[in-house]
Amino acid sequence: MTTPIVQVRHLTKRFGDFLAVNDISFDIQPGEILGLLGPNGAGKTTTIQMMLGLITPTGGTIRMFGLDLATHREAIMQQVNFSSTYISMPYSLTVEENLRVVARLYGMRLVDQRLDEVVKQLEMEEMRHKLTRKLSSGQMTRLTLAKAILTEPKVLFLDEPTASLDPDIAHKIRALLQDVRRSTGLSMLYTSHNMREMEEMSDRIIFLQRGRIVAEGTAAEITARFGDRDLEEVFLRLAREQAR
Numbered sequence: 001m002t003t004p005i006v007q008v009r010h011l012t013k014r015f016g017d018f019l020a021v022n023d024i025s026f027d028i029q030p031g032e033i034l035g036l037l038g039p040n041g042a043g044k045t046t047t048i049q050m051m052l053g054l055i056t057p058t059g060g061t062i063r064m065f066g067l068d069l070a071t072h073r074e075a076i077m078q079q080v081n082f083s084s085t086y087i088s089m090p091y092s093l094t095v096e097e098n099l100r101v102v103a104r105l106y107g108m109r110l111v112d113q114r115l116d117e118v119v120k121q122l123e124m125e126e127m128r129h130k131l132t133r134k135l136s137s138g139q140m141t142r143l144t145l146a147k148a149i150l151t152e153p154k155v156l157f158l159d160e161p162t163a164s165l166d167p168d169i170a171h172k173i174r175a176l177l178q179d180v181r182r183s184t185g186l187s188m189l190y191t192s193h194n195m196r197e198m199e200e201m202s203d204r205i206i207f208l209q210r211g212r213i214v215a216e217g218t219a220a221e222i223t224a225r226f227g228d229r230d231l232e233e234v235f236l237r238l239a240r241e242q243a244r
């Protein structure tokens, strides 16, 4: 057995009387893509925000690389990055300037070489010198992804990484993430509302409903367990139950 790169135990978040995340435990192995699925309000973003140390858990522990996030956040975050549609970057800077700020924050060396590489991988040549305020939503998604892979993290949190992308570039980005995972052993926690994408990308999936894990396994295992045809049917069933 390999040692998990991420270990989450009994993680809980309460907002007042409301339990947004309710005693969840899971591991992520080196090189594994773990899908985090659940209807709106199930607790996915709250979980990711706790794993990035942006909000403090009410209970439970998060360990990465064998270290406790509560006491080693800075060391852990050097090896972690994330992409989310909610990220905002200074609009008055160009794409390249924004990426250089990220590189500086992470204390990266050999920035020029790495920048060229990422711009090429994400086909961002045309937008490289554009002001961030002038980007389309698909270009903005690519910028947040570039920011996420630029620092060559060991763990990547991807919250809807292909939102607003056209099918062609979304396909290329999924292939790129798989390539990076194969060549570097990168681990990912991945969310998407696109069930086919979740089936394609995730080695394993955890399904959240009202803050609790209600199913865990490969897409095929989860589908079989509920006796449904595909992940989409499982999702609809659990989303409708949560809404009741």
Ligand SMILES: Nc1ncnc2c1ncn2[C@@H]1O[C@H](COP(=O)(O)OP(=O)(O)OP(=O)(O)O)[C@@H](O)[C@H]1O
Binding pocket: 015, 018, 020, 038, 039, 040, 041, 042, 043, 044, 045, 046, 047
């Ligand atoms: N700061 C907060 N104060 C009070 N309630 C909150 C706060 N942040 C989140 N919540 C609530 O916690 C629940 C979980 O929200 P969360 O954003 O984690 O869900 P999600 O699974 O990411 O949903 P979505 O798919 O819509 O992004 C929601 O009911 C939300 O209203």
